[in-house]
Amino acid sequence: MLRFARALLVVPVLAVVLTVVDSGAASAASSVPATSLGVDVSWPQCGATLPTSIGFAVVGVNDGRTMTTNPCLATEIAWAQTTTSASPAFYANTGNPGPLNNTSWPTSQQTPQVCPGDDSVACSYDWGWNAAQNSFQNAVVAETQLGASSPSTAAAAVPWWLDVETANSWESLGTGTAPTSAQLANDLAVIQGEVASFTALGVSSVGIYSTSYQWSAIVGSSGTSLAANNVWLPGYATLTDAQAACTAASFTDGRVAMIQYPSNGLDGDYVCPLESTPTTASVSVTSSASFNDQLAVTGESQSVTYVQTSGSPSLNVSSTGMVTTSGQLASGTYNATGTTSAGGLTGTFSFTLTVGLLVQSSPTSASASVPTSATFTDQLNVSGASGPVTFSQTSGTPSLLVSPTGVVSTSGALASGTYVAQGTASDQAGDAGPYSFQVVVGTISRLPPSKAVVGPNATATFTDQLNVSGASGPVTFTQISGAPSLIVSPTGLVSTSGVLPVGSYVTRGKTSDASGDAGTFLFNLIVSRVGAVLQSSPTTAAVAANASATFADQLAVTGASGTVTFTQSSGTPSLVVSPTGLASTSGALVVGSYLVQGTTSDLSGDTGTFTLTVTVTAVHPPNVPPLIARRVIGTAVAGRTVMLRIIGSGFYGRPTVRSHAGTIARVTKDTGTQLFVRVSVRAGSRPGTFTFTITLANKKTIKVRYVQH
Known part of the structure; x- marks a missing residue:
């Protein structure tokens, strides 16, 4: 939206058909109902040739600020009545300039809230109420000029949107410092007053146009009080992106109802189904x-x-x-x-x-040892039945038996293997569904440990005990490979033949018990070089300055034998590393980069080094994209004042635009992805290609070229 309007500048000779979109969105448009695609316009389109054959239009009723009138409102409404929807929706600019030098500020208003004229929530609410009344009256006057049989009914019968953007005047943004809770509350009260005012006028749908960044900057975290109102999101590059954004989280927690995206030189709009x-x-x-x-x-x-x-x-x-x-x-x-x-x-x-579909619920599988398989039983269950259920087995016999009541049993002791019973379940009402039940018999499963890491000087005395589950009685381990470096005893004790050089050693084998249960085992011993305790992630970290006092991160290593001791050698007092490797700060840190270093060691003599770089960053507003200036739409003209549009991203923070001598550029609106710049060029200035320098409040700058005639 524009700072003093919402729609983008249209070159007068342009005639746009919105069903023709950029190639990246062509496939998306082909599947979108025509009534779901529209545009929004306002005072910058005065005198322009507006597109035809579109689904709907949203018309701005103000001249860019509250308590003003779009001078082309009646003309644009008449154009909007030629769209498929035949009736335009409306949007109103919002803002809260406060009482200072504001002749329209309420001074002794008694309703809807009592306002004595001060800078308060009550007066802010009344200001918003009055602004909505003024915007609504703009639409009524225009509908009257167009001969509507009931102008007020025509104005109230369509959706209204509130344009809430940082480019307008807000108390929360007026000081250049962090807003106070009172300023945020006043700004929120303005919006609440406008919503209530439109509702009292009979408008059934009042939505809010903004972004998460702008909304939180204006009203803080209290904006979810308006979750009942639909949301209109700007800033998406294509129709395909707009369609996907319908499922995005909104800044009020309200339903995302419409998405704005560039389309053929205008603000295109997609209605979310x-x-x-x-x-x-x-x-x-x-x-x-x-x-x-x-x-x-x-x-x-x-x-x-x-x-x-x-x-x-x-x-x-x-x-x-x-x-x-x-x-x-x-x-x-x-x-x-x-x-x-x-x-x-x-x-x-x-x-x-x-x-009538019966759905099987747990259990659907079980396991048993060879001895316990002879007495194995389990009960099948289903949901969705009316009364008793009958189970009819179709496969799995004679090993597995399923009774009519769903009791699963075996025909006796089963050999090691996997057994499956299947069938159908039904009740007397006609409900039915399939069932399947699997029993795994005689599988011994291995448990940790399956791996160890030691240094060469610890290999001669290394031992570890293998473990399993699912066995019946004592388990015998039979080694198949890995000897002589690794030796596995019949009880599962892993040892070595002596000192082993650096390398990786693997042993495999089988497990069994006297009942016929069986399984496999695998164990990997990694012998690492002395001094090869290697640091793993993290080696870097970043934290905002306001969170640096509570920063903590755990250092980690590989290749050690047992417990590792961390010994810090540099980085104090800013960063502190405990003997267990926990890195923390001594308190709040200023913006900058901090480095801590030290050594690691274990009881086997393995050693290594560690380093951690912590970057403390400034606190930035969330969700602000990188600063990019792609192109300028429009042409500056010597001796005239024109509106140009700069396309890019990251245009937040009240940017300024400068050019060469004799040219005055003033930003009238920033949407984050677009800058609307009113450019006045001194008469007689030479034509050519010149450069705009864009500067944000945080002093970041970027340049983009434009053409002057």
């Missing part, structure tokens, strides 16, 4: 006669109307989204589809009801 839930359910045959479920659109505060197009008479969906059946249904799958609408937004729904 209404997504209804739930989409599936299951029920028994008996319970299907009384089944009901409520469809809903998550986050949508407006009443949603449902129109069923298929699925009846088995499934019936009411206008409020209540799903019922025509009576008891036979076992099977039933689907109902249709459309949804709410506050000018539309979508589709699909609901699938599965009737």
